[in-house]
Amino acid sequence: MRKNRQTGLKAIFILGFLTFFMAETKGQQAPNILVLIADDWGYPNAGVYGDNVVHTPNFDRIAKQGILFTKAFTTPSCSPSRASLLTGQWPHQLEEGVHLKGFLNKKFPNYVELLAEQGYVTGHTKKGWGPGTYQLGGYEHNPSGPRYPDFESFFKNIADDQPFCFWFGSHDPHRPYKEGSGVKSGKSIADVKVPAFLPDNAVVRSDILDYYDEIERFDSDVGKILLILEAAGKLDNTLIVITGDNGMPFPRAKANLYDAGTRVPLAISWPARIKSGQLCPDFVGFIDLAPTFLAAADIQIPDAMVGTNLLPFMTGEKVVARRDKMFMERERHARVREGNVGYPSRAIRTNDFLYIRNFRPDRWPAGDPEFGSVRFGDIDKSPTKDYMMTHKDDSEVAPFFERAFMKRPVEELYDLRVDPDQLTNVVDVKRYAAVRRKLRKSLDRWMEETDDPRVDNGGDYLEDYPYQ
Ligand SMILES: [Ca+2]
Numbered sequence: 243m244r245k246n247r248q249t250g251l252k253a254i255f256i257l258g259f260l261t262f263f264m265a266e267t268k269g270q271q272a273p274n275i276l277v278l279i280a281d282d283w284g285y286p287n288a289g290v291y292g293d294n295v296v297h298t299p300n301f302d303r304i305a306k307q308g309i310l311f312t313k314a315f316t317t318p319s320c321s322p323s324r325a326s327l328l329t330g331q332w333p334h335q336l337e338e339g340v341h342l343k344g345f346l347n348k349k350f351p352n353y354v355e356l357l358a359e360q361g362y363v364t365g366h367t368k369k370g371w372g373p374g375t376y377q378l379g380g381y382e383h384n385p386s387g388p389r390y391p392d393f394e395s396f397f398k399n400i401a402d403d404q405p406f407c408f409w410f411g412s413h414d415p416h417r418p419y420k421e422g423s424g425v426k427s428g429k430s431i432a433d434v435k436v437p438a439f440l441p442d443n444a445v446v447r448s449d450i451l452d453y454y455d456e457i458e459r460f461d462s463d464v465g466k467i468l469l470i471l472e473a474a475g476k477l478d479n480t481l482i483v484i485t486g487d488n489g490m491p492f493p494r495a496k497a498n499l500y501d502a503g504t505r506v507p508l509a510i511s512w513p514a515r516i517k518s519g520q521l522c523p524d525f526v527g528f529i530d531l532a533p534t535f536l537a538a539a540d541i542q543i544p545d546a547m548v549g550t551n552l553l554p555f556m557t558g559e560k561v562v563a564r565r566d567k568m569f570m571e572r573e574r575h576a577r578v579r580e581g582n583v584g585y586p587s588r589a590i591r592t593n594d595f596l597y598i599r600n601f602r603p604d605r606w607p608a609g610d611p612e613f614g615s616v617r618f619g620d621i622d623k624s625p626t627k628d629y630m631m632t633h634k635d636d637s638e639v640a641p642f643f644e645r646a647f648m649k650r651p652v653e654e655l656y657d658l659r660v661d662p663d664q665l666t667n668v669v670d671v672k673r674y675a676a677v678r679r680k681l682r683k684s685l686d687r688w689m690e691e692t693d694d695p696r697v698d699n700g701g702d703y704l705e706d707y708p709y710q
Pocket of ligand 1: 281319320
């Protein structure tokens with residue numbers, strides 16, 4: 243009897259110890275997931291990428307503390323880009339989520355929801371998934387988590403052993419800008435390196451400095467959040483992602499499938515697991531982030547998530563096959579065309595080439611020249627846009643205007659070895675025939691494999707999805 247009682251106590255003790263141990267292990271292992279996402283911040287506008295005019299010490303710090311990506315790509319429009327980040331799926335797999343100002347159906351697994359189910363406290367501040375109407379998708383709050391006024395008010399209620407998942411969605415550097423703010427902040431227009439797809443003059447240079455000014459405000463806000471984490475001793479076990487949802491808000495950039503619209507800054511750190519000082523020159527996409535977060539939290543990745551879990555290669559645990567290409571897509575951005583139709587296009591980007599297919603080349607890529615009071619509305623209103631429209635007939639501006647505002651052919655092909663700025667379409671040049679065939683085939687295969695509604699030039703029903 244006495245022996246039995248002792249054995250029973252022993253068993254209870256062992257069970258209790260095991261439970262405690264497992265909880266502790268879980269507590270130590272489950273990392274916090276923190277996404278710090280800017281609005282319209284394109285590659286390579288950060289100090290660590292070699293841009294010496296914009297100062298991004300906090301982004302640079304996270305890049306050095308973890309891993310810096312030089313070929314991170316996404317969809318060049320806010321809501322579909324953010325939907326892809328949340329779900330690990332291509333926007334065209336997300337029904338109404340493919341557009342700006344639609345909705346994201348709750349039936350698509352979303353890493354924030356999956357983490358919440360496993361006991362994570364979740365929240366977001368400022369711009370989450372959107373713009374759009376999340377209620378139409380069956381969500382009770384933004385798909386990026388319940389709303390908080392700021393990170394501080396979310397963080398103060400997090401218990402020490404409670405993992406959290408937070409999304410800081412800055413409104414910077416989205417337009418409008420305070421004109422001249424960049425120059426006023428002490429920057430010189432002489433120092434600006436104007437991208438090759440924009441005309442080089444004082445108006446454009448000053449506009450770029452205003453964009454830089456807001457990037458710096460985003461970076462400074464990121465710094466404040468990092469300080470709070472650091473003071474609480476949480477930096478070590480927090481997986482931090484800093485990025486932007488699409489390229490810079492300038493003509494031929496945002497809302498376009500050229501790099502200036504789709505290539506974004508990306509740095510990830512998690513000191514507990516990811517070695518510092520890494521550089522990744524391989525293709526990654528927003529579709530990879532949700533599976534990576536779930537893997538970090540030791541949660542099974544749903545089959546629907548087609549992105550790649552980046553964790554094994556970031557932690558150095560496993561050599562993984564490197565992606566040698568990335569796919570991009572575009573549907574409806576703003577309401578800027580007769581019939582509220584979009585500009586459906588798909589693209590494949592390799593190290594050497596960018597191939598784009600425009601499915602409705604009869605439409606205006608930048609929006610109708612006149613749609614109500616809006617002109618070429620897929621390009622955000624800006625001093626640069628105004629300048630280009632006013633001077634479109636000037637010989638030094640005309641080629642820039644033509645490329646950014648005018649209609650485009652069904653196919654575009656750019657040889658990045660000689661044309662990294664993607665200015666000269668060589669799709670009809672004979673010596674590129676084989677490359678064109680190969681890329682076209684690869685794009686077709688991806689569209690088929692991912693059930694793209696635009697396969698065989700279909701998908702007209704996408705245009706009927708609501709626009710709120
Ligand atoms: Ca955006």
